[in-house]
Amino acid sequence: MRRSHAMPFGVQFTPEGKVRFRLWAPAARQIKLFLDDEEPVPMRALEAGWHEWISELAQAGSRYRYQIDDGLCVPDPASRYNPNDVHGASEVIDAAAFDWQDSAWRGRPWEETVIYEMHVGTFTPQGTFAAIEQKLDYLAELGATAIELMPVAGFPGSRSWGYDGVLLFAPDSIYGSPNDFKHLIQSAHHHGMMVLLDVVYNHFGPEGNYLHLYAPQFFTERHHTPWGTAINFDSDESQIVRDFYIHNALYWLEEYHLDGLRLDAVHAIFDHHQPDILEELARAIRETIGVERHIHLILENDHNAARYLTHGQNKQAYNAQWNDDAHHAYHVLLTNERDGYYADYSDKPIHHLGRCLVEGFAYQGETSAYRHGTSRGEPSADLPPSAFVTFLQNHDQIGNRALGERLVRLAAPEALRAATIIFLLSPSIPLLFMGEEWGAREPFPFFCGFKGELAQAITTGRRAEFAHFEYFRDFTAREAIPDPCASHTFDLARLDWLKQKCSPHREWLMLYRELLALRRQVIIPRLAITHGDSYQVFASHALRADWQIGSDAWLTVYVNLGAASADLTAAPSGRMFYGSVENLDQQLSSGILPAFSAAWYLLEDSNE
Structure with missing residues (x-):
């Protein structure tokens, strides 16, 4: 079976075997196509800022770039693959060349979901899609029914959490080729496992994004995010921007046969349209791919906006939201930490946990002291427990810590074991973070691959953000925070699979397997x-x-x-x-x- 998503952006093969190149560049006077070693050709200017060229010379594997107004040459923002990092040439990919062998796969119902979150680069020693494939037997035996990959979209350098991606249609080459990724997904389906992908629609990373040169309409100064100017979803010129992201979601689900998406930090997406971009995106998926098979959509949303979550037959709804409230209540009870956002849960953490267990959110409109007295959340008690993804640990809650410690280093083992029993058997959807099931002690600190002045700014900023925490008020203590741009920090996060066989890791793994089997049965x-x-x-x-x-x-x-x-x-x-x-x-x-x-x-x- 062949799968290819048709879209107005980037490269498409025509029925005649030619290759169409298309770029939206409303701020550019002229765009030239540089294709392999051929002479550059001016692309044809179309209406509304589009530029197009149909080539008889291009083929799968051809390398290409766009030159903006006889100046800088840039990759395709809709590149399907950039083998030489985000500043290099894009590669023409014939998506239909991959012969899928999972045509009978229709996914799994949401209620069966047990999510195993992983970072491709540190889950195995090799850090590749192919290496994950070798662990699928293990994950199936554990009881996971879905693997959730942290973002894989093209990012600068050789290491990243993935949230600084700039080529949103291109799996990063450090992990393997597009076909490697597709083979992993196909193998997961053969193991009865879903594959979910974390996507970032609220910003681009600080390096390798060239859109501002030729399509500044992608951004707006009306709204701001922690990463700078916001993505423009709600101006008179925003329709093509909206289409870009909707096609991105459909592309991953159709061309890669993924089973769902987790949308990162949607509270940093600003849109006053009705329906807004989140609703429009969900409907586009539900009315197309979602008609044919199970597709699961998950939000991260600090606003606790219950209105987006599944209730009845709403086609604009999402299956679930990551429930940070539940995590924070568990964490305060297990560690007694009260700094930062944990302050909102420090007064009566057991009450917050109880409310999360039976009603979903702890904050359903109450004021948040951490957020300077503003109200947070919407009523959620009428939603089913499966509308909430619950976790004791995830990439954020480990990596947002200064040293990236896991709970096994912070909590009494007896208390952590009791919390694990609640979390894995409670009716909300459980999420495990890689290695958690055997009590892995490797940290998961924040890391990235930037260089030069940007790297120095990120290192300085990372250490400064913890200055208001009591332990890190001392300069010497802050200097001990791992440098996110150092390769050693990345190496610290790699899982050591050999420790699984040793005590107490062996006992933790047995507990997780036992509880997940019981969850499946009861x-x-x-x-x-x-x-x-x-x-x-x-x-x-x-x-x-x-x-x-x-x-x-x-x-x-x-x-x-x-x-x-x-x-x-x-x-x-x-x-x-x-x-x-x-x-x-x-x-x-x-x-x-x-x-x-x-x-x-x-x-x-x-x-x-």
Whole structure:
């Protein structure tokens, strides 16, 4: 089976076997096409700022660049592949040349999703798409049903988290070719696993983006983001910009047969249109590719805008949002940290956790002290638990730390084990960060591959942003923060797979496998009809949470993340299908919830 996404941007093969090159450059007088070693040719100027050339000489593998007004030569912003980094020539890719062997794949229902987030460059020693493919048996045995790749769009240099990408249609060559990426996705499907991709639609990276030279309409000074001027989604000249991003989403889903996208930091996307770009993008997907197979769309949104999430048959809706509130509540309970955004959860973290478990967001319109007293969030209690992706760790929550430490270095192992039991069996969609399942101790610090003055500015800025944290107020302490532009910082993040076989890593891995198997047996079959009900707090670190399953069944968790036991107000009802320690059911029946414990109960009829 052949797959190719047709779009007005970049390179397309014509039915006659010719190659069409097209660039939107409304600010340029003339665009010349440099193709291999041929003489440059002026492209034909079309209406609305488009420039086009149809070539009989170009073929798959040809290298090309665009020259702007007899000046700088730049890559194609819609390049499908840039083998020599983002400043080099783009390569003509015949997308239809890849012969897909997964035509029967229709994806998996969202309720079956167990996400395994990874960074391509540090997940394996080789750091490639092909190397991930060799780990698919392991991931399937673990119980993951979806791998989520941090952004792979072309970025400058040889290492990056991926959020400074500038060639949004081109998988970065450091990870492999487009066909390598497609082969990984096809192999994942053969293993029954979905592949999700993290995409960045709120900014371009600071190096290698040339759009401002010939298409400044891509940007607007009306809105600003932490990275500078915002992407222009809502002016009179924004339609082609909107089309660029909608085609990008459709391109990854169609041409690469991906199963879904995670949209990064959409709170930094500004659009006053109705429908806005998020709604327009979701509808474009749902009404095309989403008709044929399961497509899953996930948001990261600091605004906790519940209106975007799935409710009924809304075709503009997203499946779920990353639930930072739940993470922050867990983190405060496990570490007692209260700096930065954790301050918003430090007063009653167990109440925040309880609300997240049964209602989704902790902040549903309440004021946020960390955000200077502004209100945050929208009501979410009527949404299903599956509308929230929950995690104890992810790339942000590890890497946003100054030293990039994982929870295994910060929390008591008994407390972390109890939290893991809650998180993996609760009805919300779980996300694991690579290596978490065996208690990997390698940090995941922020890293990038910039050089020169930009590198120095990033290193200085990275250390300065932690100056308001108590521990890093001292200059010497800040200087110990890893240099994000040093290759050694990147090397620190590589997983050491050999440690899996040693204790305590072996025991952590056994726990994750056991819990994910239990999730598959007990939670997933009931998830579509499960709704949050209520929670009850017993002590500063202990609670009970209840979910209703259909009309006559209940799911209940009892958890204590503290070092002291807690008294219950009533004995549990139903059958305990998992307990963190032996004889836990007897202790709970006697009214005691032991320290660092977790127990799950299922009540399926009134006679239990």
